[in-house]
Amino acid sequence: MRDDEYLGYDAVGLADLVARGEVHPTELLELALARCARVNPSLNAISLLMEEVGTRLAQRPDPSGPLAGVPFLLKDLAQDFAGYPTSGGTGPLRSVPAERHSLTVERWLAAGLVIFGKTTTPEFGSKAITETGAFGATRNPWDLGRTPGGSSGGSAAAVAAGIVPVAGASDGGGSIRIPAACTGLFGLKAGRGLIPGGPAVGDPLFGAVTEGVLSRSVRDTAVMLDILSPPDPGAPYHVPRPDRPFRDAVTEPPRRLRIGFTSESPLGTPVDADAVRAVTDAAALLADLGHTVEPAGPAIDGRQLAHDFMSVWTASVATRIDEACRVSGSRPGDFDIDTQVLAAVGRSAGAPDLLRAHARWNDYTRILADFHERYDLLLTPALGEPPIRIGQNRTPALAGAVLSPLLRLGVGNVLARTDFYRELVTANLSAVPFTQLANITGRPAMSVPTYWTAAGLPLGTQFVGAPGSEFLLLQLAAELEAARPWADRRPADSAVPQSVPAR
Known part of the structure; x- marks a missing residue:
């Protein structure tokens, strides 16, 4: 098989070739590794190459499973492979091996996938870009000067550049949908509880986080949902599953839907004209397909929602730093300055403040439920603007130098009230203000690559469904x-341009 032929298949297609004996997993791995060597130096999409693991998996006799023999990459966050580190995008954890496989990795191995590496992520998945002090900047294959999004940015870059047809991802505030929108891929965030995590974690971020994938085809994501969604007795949530495989969704058109759409930022921040056009264009396409589409949106206070989301997120970052220091022997100052700021703010909030913020998540859930009484789906931009430039949200070196001694003094309460912290939050969320709602409410949501800007940049559109609507979302995605x-x-x-450094 040639490289151009490899690029023409999705994961299901490659698995079919393996099953028919037309190609061997070792040949596919060689193509993936050659592609990686060619494009990754310019992208910096892979944080850990596990070639020896991939070779062993590719040489398994009689490969079996729905995706047997297909090359695959894990996200370097929570997707543990025993004996190898899960860095979470941070330097201190690069040498701490995982004790056992995570449940998702076990299921991917059982599906026959050939895992050969891990993809880059921002530190602890805390940004909508993928840039860290430990690993440098990950770049978008569509424009090497721009971000592939975050936190599954490395996976998005790897799939968009053709290293693999599908890659591991996760979503706690948009981390599947944002990179999908930045790189012209399909990304579905499953609803709360459908994909069990564990065993090392049970209910991360109060149920806002879910594992998943980024893919080029809708059917790859549908098959992955079948692989990842069987119930787990140790999981904190048990939700109903469809009585048929998710893969069936891609061959069955959806019923005619009622869809409400809005392109207004819930933060009240400006929305780029291209993001507005992406939604109006999608609305017109949906109408042509026979769906009822009209302007509408849930009446949610987006600024309060962002505050309540960040209250929980910063507390989570603080606990992650504490745990990383415990297992690695590192110090809080060993982490990126932005991470230190988030952790300081998280430590400054009292338990009552945290619980009050989380309690308000119920308000947003009920408001969105009321919206879904009237509409099957909510359509919004996935991004507030086209993929931003590398370094655009980077904390200036001078600001970092000033903050470091302040952080050592434990001034989280002061920082939480500073313009710097407010600007840090706004910078991280104003470009991506639409995705956190689905995480807070536990609703399934997807980004679909229906639009490209005049400059040739992808700009996905987001659909948010009611509980249990994953099958419906896949049906609509396949129709689109x-x-x-x-x-x-x-x-x-993306052959390596020597003038573009990975950092």
Whole structure:
């Protein structure tokens, strides 16, 4: 098989070739590794290469499973492979091996996937970009000067550049949908409890986080949902599953839907004209397909929602730093300055403040539930603007130098009230203000690559469904994929331009 032939298949297609004996997993791994060597130096999409693991998996006799023989990459956050570190995008954890596989990794191995590395992520997954002090900046294959999003930015870059057809991802505030929107991929965040995590974690971020994948085709994500969604007796949530495989969704058109759409930022911040056009364009396409589409949105106080989301997130970052220091022997000052700021703010909040913020999540859930009484789906931009430039949200060195001694003094309460912290939050959320709602409410949501800017940049559109609507979302995504195919729309080959450093 040639490289151009490899690029023409999704994961299901490659698995079919393996099952028919037309290609061997070792050949596919060689193609993936060659592709990686060619494009990754310019992208910095892979944080850990596990070639020896991939070789062993590719040489398994009689490969079996729904995706047997397909090359695959894990996200370097919570997707533990025993004996190898899960860095979470941070330097202190780069040498701490995982004791056992995570449940998702066990299921991917059982599905026959050939795991050969891990992809970059911002530190603890805390940004909508993928830039860290430990690993540098990960770049977008569509424009090497721009971000592939975060926190699953490395996986998005790897899939968009053709290293693998599908890769591991996770979503706690948009971390599947944002990178999908930045790189022209399909990304579905499952609803709360459908994909069990564990065993090391049970209910991260009060149920806002879910594992998943980024893919080029809708059917790859559907098959992955079948692989990842069986119930786990140790999971904190048990939710109903469809009585048929998710894969069936891609061959069955959806019923005619009622869809409300809005392009107004819930933060009240400006929304780029291209993001507005992406939504109006999608609305017109949906109407052409026979759906009822009209302007509408849930009446949620987006600024309060952002505050309540960040209250929980910063507390989570503080606990993650504490745990990382415990297992690695590192110090809080060994982490990125932005991470230290988030942790300081998280430590400054009292338990009553944290619980009050989390209690308000119920208010947003009920308001969105009321919206879904009237509409099947909510349509919004996935991003507030096209993928931002590398370094645009980077904390200036001078600010970092000033903050470091202040953080050592334990001034979290003061920092939480500073313009710097407010600007840090706004910078991180104003470009991506639409995605956190689905995490807080536990609703399934997806980003679909229906739009490209005049400059050739992807800009996905987001759909948010009611509880249990994953099958419906996949049906609609497959209908949009057929009406406006995107799989063959690829970025130019990202051969290493020596003038563009990975950092």
